[in-house]
Amino acid sequence: MTYPNTSLFIDDDWVDAADERTIPVHNPATGQVIGTVAHASVADLDHALAAAQRGFEVWRDYTPAKRGKIMRAAAQLVRERADEIGRLITLEQGKPLVEAKGETAMAADIIDWFADEGLRVYGRLVPHRTNPAIRQMVIKDPVGPVAAFAPWNFPINQVVRKVAPALAAGCSMIVKAPEETPAAPAAFIRAFQDAGLPAGVLGLVYGDPAEISGHLIPHPTIRKITFTGSTPVGKQLAALAGQHMKRVSMELGGHAPVIVCEDADLELAVKTLAGAKFRNAGQVCISPTRFLVHRSVAKDFAAALAKSADGLTVGDGLTDGTQMGPLANPRRLEAMQVLGDDAVRRGATVLAGGRRIGDTGNFWAPTVYENVPADARLFNEEPFGPVAGIREYDQLDEAIAEANRLSYGLAGYAFTRNLATADQLTRRVEVGMLWVNMPAMPSAELPFGGVKDSGYGTEGGPEALECYLNTRAVSIMQA
Numbered sequence: 017m018t019y020p021n022t023s024l025f026i027d028d029d030w031v032d033a034a035d036e037r038t039i040p041v042h043n044p045a046t047g048q049v050i051g052t053v054a055h056a057s058v059a060d061l062d063h064a065l066a067a068a069q070r071g072f073e074v075w076r077d078y079t080p081a082k083r084g085k086i087m088r089a090a091a092q093l094v095r096e097r098a099d100e101i102g103r104l105i106t107l108e109q110g111k112p113l114v115e116a117k118g119e120t121a122m123a124a125d126i127i128d129w130f131a132d133e134g135l136r137v138y139g140r141l142v143p144h145r146t147n148p149a150i151r152q153m154v155i156k157d158p159v160g161p162v163a164a165f166a167p168w169n170f171p172i173n174q175v176v177r178k179v180a181p182a183l184a185a186g187c188s189m190i191v192k193a194p195e196e197t198p199a200a201p202a203a204f205i206r207a208f209q210d211a212g213l214p215a216g217v218l219g220l221v222y223g224d225p226a227e228i229s230g231h232l233i234p235h236p237t238i239r240k241i242t243f244t245g246s247t248p249v250g251k252q253l254a255a256l257a258g259q260h261m262k263r264v265s266m267e268l269g270g271h272a273p274v275i276v277c278e279d280a281d282l283e284l285a286v287k288t289l290a291g292a293k294f295r296n297a298g299q300v301c302i303s304p305t306r307f308l309v310h311r312s313v314a315k316d317f318a319a320a321l322a323k324s325a326d327g328l329t330v331g332d333g334l335t336d337g338t339q340m341g342p343l344a345n346p347r348r349l350e351a352m353q354v355l356g357d358d359a360v361r362r363g364a365t366v367l368a369g370g371r372r373i374g375d376t377g378n379f380w381a382p383t384v385y386e387n388v389p390a391d392a393r394l395f396n397e398e399p400f401g402p403v404a405g406i407r408e409y410d411q412l413d414e415a416i417a418e419a420n421r422l423s424y425g426l427a428g429y430a431f432t433r434n435l436a437t438a439d440q441l442t443r444r445v446e447v448g449m450l451w452v453n454m455p456a457m458p459s460a461e462l463p464f465g466g467v468k469d470s471g472y473g474t475e476g477g478p479e480a481l482e483c484y485l486n487t488r489a490v491s492i493m494q495a
Contacts, residue, residue, distance in 0.1 A: 278310040
């Protein structure tokens, strides 16, 4: 399969940048340049904004059923093209092909679910307190054109979680997709074009992130911003949006705590957490990162997790049998080294990995550290890589306090056989998503989002549609 150069998608047309600038795209398994992506200019952004406004004026007047029909047709095309799109993901992002295909298939399911959920956007009638001749209505309308910013770790998943609810609600959207992984989002959006989506309803741009956000967010055409990425950047964009009274959804960084209780099923915990930790080479916002393990089972747990890490096959995601691919870029390699050196210097012990693999590509060995002190950078900065840090605790209150210590609050995990303990963890662990005795299993019908510095708003469930709707009150009295 030849890797394609990626163009901008503006007003139902695939175009080069107005000034013909491009950005190189690298294969993280080899470090080689495999293609280019168009670098949007301000003129391109203005073109996309004008198209998004026109597209919105058309799309908002489509009935939810008519929108849903086009969305379901796009979902079917995504399914049919899953092998092709999955291969693009692996080439430009690195994850094993089976994970990439799974990501694409899940995207189709998300589109289908929101196509149906769009039929259930209801207003309501509210009786007047004193005058029955007055009709009071609550109406829900699409908020307008949306600017969406998506990251590179899930090139399809992070785009579809924005596109699907926005389209179901009747909004148009300009997607600023990642320059590191451009071809997969382009192939995904092409499915909507081929399904008959009206011109301008979806746009796709790449380029300088600061320039694009600085132009789109303040622009009067854009009425809402949705962003997935780091907490520092999210705060900057939210502040800019606030200056212009734009609505915002933010799915930001995480540093997911794991609480393994003394009565936990250790075999289940290790199997589940190893899969979750090293999926996509740990480049997952909901990846388990801070392992808080009861002292009575800590040694057994640590040894088993390290054995599992050592047993993983690391390699090119296109090679059969690969269980973990490379990190997405050299910056992640540097981050793993810095975090690991700091942890060891502060007293942590390396049980598995802790090193780069080879000198070609961005491969890092699946890594487990034990006895990680609370002041280590690994326990305070989101690692976003295949690194697990283990710390022992004695009392459950101590583990909960450590879980809640950081400003992050995206996801968390716990393992216990005690229902009372599970209930206590449910009430006290400050995260937007908690999984007990199981891996993370996000779905279209469940909210997906965090609390505290991990953001606000959601990208799943009926609540996701509310992020793209204005709620208005209209009262009519007979003349």
